[in-house]
Amino acid sequence: EADIYQTPRYLVIGTGKKITLECSQTMGHDKMYWYQQDPGMELHLIHYSYGVNSTEKGDLSSESTVSRIRTEHFPLTLESARPSHTSQYLCASSSGLGTQETQYFGPGTRLLVL
């Protein structure tokens, strides 16, 4: 079982609020990822990081931002939540050995913006 944690697991919040979704892993992985997923649907990569102080935007445009100040921590922030941000957010990490990486996913945060 992978050691990757996400908090909160569920969040209901009003429009316009600032939120931060936390993701931490204890495996020492360099690579970390954020995906957005509607229930039972595709995984959309929104951000990724290959190490400390390295962040990149993913394939799906997102109004969220991320930071990577420590290897184990990769928080995602929404400055002003909107109902269109309602979704599940999944964090993942990998050891990133060349092209043969396996991604380990956290349990996810289900976000509902009213």
Place this chain on the structure above:
Amino acid sequence: GQQVMQIPQYQHVQEGEDFTTYCNSSTTLSNIQWYKQRPGGHPVFLIQLVKSGEVKKQKRLTFQFGEAKKNSSLHITATQTTDVGTYFCAGNFGNEKLTFGTGTRLTIIP
């Protein structure tokens, strides 16, 4: 852009029947991985295929990688209720970033 397509999007089978999901890419893959996501859960790694024509088995699950390394399949023999979930393939195009397929949601009719 580099995409990985999966079919079918949904599959409903009677318990005990077989199930297959297919994954296709327009360009050659370095390797392909398969993940399973149970309802309400998160994706969990199942297996990785690297070699052209590779076939791997895990109990009732059989994974294949095409000779041209552009397609892959997952076959489940005699499905059980525990097989319910969404199966994703994820391809690597040699740029160290996985591209997930669209997923196939499997439901089992008892």
